[in-house]
Amino acid sequence: MKEEKELTPVQKDEIARLLVLEKEKLGSWDRVANKVAASEATVSHNMQDPAKWDRVSHTMWAKVAGKLGYTLTDTAWKFVSTTNTEVMFELLDRAQNEQLFMAVSHPAGQGKSAGTQLYRLAKKGVFYIECKESWSHKMFVIKMAETLGIKVDRMSVAVLTDLIVGYLKEQAIKTRPLLIVDEANKLNPASLRLFIPLFNELQDEIGLVLIGAHDLERRIKEGVRRDARGFDELESRLGRTYYRLVGVFEHDVTAICAANGVTDPAAQKRCWNRLHPERKSINGTYHLVSTMDLRVLKQAIKHERLRAKNQAYKSAQLEVVGGG
The missing domain is CATH 3.40.50.300 (P-loop containing nucleotide triphosphate hydrolases)
Structure with missing residues (x-):
């Protein structure tokens, strides 16, 4: 059976801060407790005091995080405003x-x-x-x-x-x-x-x-x-x-690529082309715009990172062979 990964102090601190913000929005700790399905003592005392964090189970931390929309998965994916x-x-x-x-x-x-x-x-x-x-x-x-x-x-x-x-x-x-x-x-x-x-x-x-x-x-x-x-x-x-929204432009894709480790212009262009952009009139001016799901872009970026990694590995191998 896979053992659940314990939350880090940083994650617990972020959840505690979110609870405080939620209390400011909802007006009372009682309302916060109702929202996250926990006791008032848990959210207002135990989760707010690092000395009492160990009194709260991993399951409860995870449940409260979910109710607040806080993700516990560490994906390395960087958000970029588009x-x-x-x-x-x-x-x-x-x-x-x-x-x-x-x-x-x-x-x-x-x-x-x-x-x-x-x-x-x-x-x-x-x-x-x-x-x-x-x-x-x-x-x-x-x-x-x-x-x-x-x-x-x-x-x-x-x-x-x-x-x-x-x-x-x-x-x-x-x-x-x-x-x-x-x-x-x-x-x-x-x-x-x-x-x-x-x-x-x-x-x-x-x-x-x-x-x-x-x-x-x-x-x-x-x-x-x-x-x-x-x-x-x-x-x-x-x-x-x-x-409706407008769509995704090439400069959006370039920024998302750069933030997520794809900086080579040729690779960024391949990612853009994967979205099959089309000419679209916006306020009387034509632009190349994509209306494809950005999850396609995410996969393209992952492939490009893997491609760059493989190329770097092959280059290193050739250097070893050449040096020998």
Whole structure:
């Protein structure tokens, strides 16, 4: 059986700091404890005092890290801000400052989640939930309540919805809350309809952004076309507008390559070509842009690093042979 790797002091310190930030956002240690499914003493005392860290099990540290969106895997992959992440940042900023309800529908792997993560780290009053396809409507409401630090024990969907609205109204008095619902295209129709009463209750008090792949727009429009219950109202509250990102430019790829160990211009060009860029008109000017999943680029960069390593090894072998 594989032994679990113990968290480092640096990781525990980062989790402790995230808990403090979460407490500032949610308003109390009790709400933080509800969100991460731990006791208040654990998050406010044991995890805050390095002398008491050994009282918290590895499983609990890992669970709390997951609830806070903190990854424990050490991937060496360096994040680079791109044109798409900057566009995403601007959309979220507009939604929060102007209390807008909007939808971002764009193909997967193009920087929506990266831009969202960047925004969450930079701004206050931002609440984030990533949806799962397996969630029932009740599970979705429970997860949203947990995100806000609301205790969900044995409460009905109606009661939890009222508590969600009430908490966001409280936050709107102190700040400009932004609720980000990522992977919204995975929600079932009942869950999508929830945003209608949220809009009715919270219009001009909070910003709300639904983020999803390209099928988010298709699903809502198809619901409107079929006159499915609630879909016309939902689209109306989203302004019947679906925001898209721009795409990936060669300078984005060059920056990502350089940050992740591929500095040879020829290798960077090969990575760019792997994304099959096409000519696209943007504000009346044509540019070479790729709309492919950036996970393709990540694989290309890994291949280029391996290629460079193999070439360096062969060169070293030739030197040995020549020297002999």
